[in-house]
Amino acid sequence: MTVAGVAVALCSLGVLTWLVVLLYAVRRGRGWLFAAAGGYLTAVLLFVAGMETMDAEGNGVLSDIGLLALGVAWLGGAGHLVMLNPTVAGAFRSRADRRAPLATDQRVRREQARYLLHHFPAAREQLHIGRPDLPRTFDDGGLVDINAVGEQALAALPGMTGAQARQLAMDRWLHGPFGSMEELAARCILPPALTDSLRDLLVFLPPLPEHPPTGGTPAALVEMPDEPGSGGRTGTGRGGAAAAGG
Secondary structure (H helix, E strand, O other): OHHHHHHHHHHOOOOOHHHHHHHHHHHHOOHHHHHHHHHHHHHHHHHHHHHHOOOOOOOOHHHHHHHHHHHHHHHHHHHHHHHOOHHHHHHHHHHHHHHHHHHHHHHHHHHHHHHHHHHOOOHHHHHOOOOOOOOOOOOOOOOEEOOOOOHHHHHOOOOOOHHHHHHHHHHHHHHOOOOOHHHHHHHHOOOHHHHHHHOOOEEOOOOOOOOOOOOOOOHHHHOOOOOOOOOOOOOOHHHHHHHHHO
């Protein structure tokens, strides 16, 4: 029935799409299909009304709306009928069902890792929680210690651009570790959509004494040319002062 229904919708240029969807609604008894059939019928009526109000030169606002509505009933309706096929719909549902358990499992692992961090602080170093840049066997669900990982790990965060990762690493090197998501967003001026997506992944741990919270000197400082009269030192500012003090 799917092939015949799509053929009717395409060959009628969307005029009969409502009728095919109505047949599906009657057979399946689904209220949303009856509503969809009514929507496609409304699109056809808009097209007819637009054609009747068109002026001698073929212009008219309602006619433009009617053409657009008929296009939705034509191509959109054909796609809708394809998705009503049980095999096609089942394929999409199975893919979504396969992803859902994985996301749930990762979320549970993150909660377990946060529990360990809170109740057993030593697990942070022993299991390398939040350190995807270090070799480890413990699965923490994808947590990232924002105050410990380097620029490469920052750039691998979902939605994070290379420029944002460099800015974050530089700000952390200059002003110290971040204490919360709100502080991170304010200091690095990150968009709300990015901070919302990272909220479940990031942990804000104080830096360990033996591991400075820099993740290495930012590449932007390493690549800075020497200043005149610097005596051949590499970098300036805080990095240069540290080198001179050594």
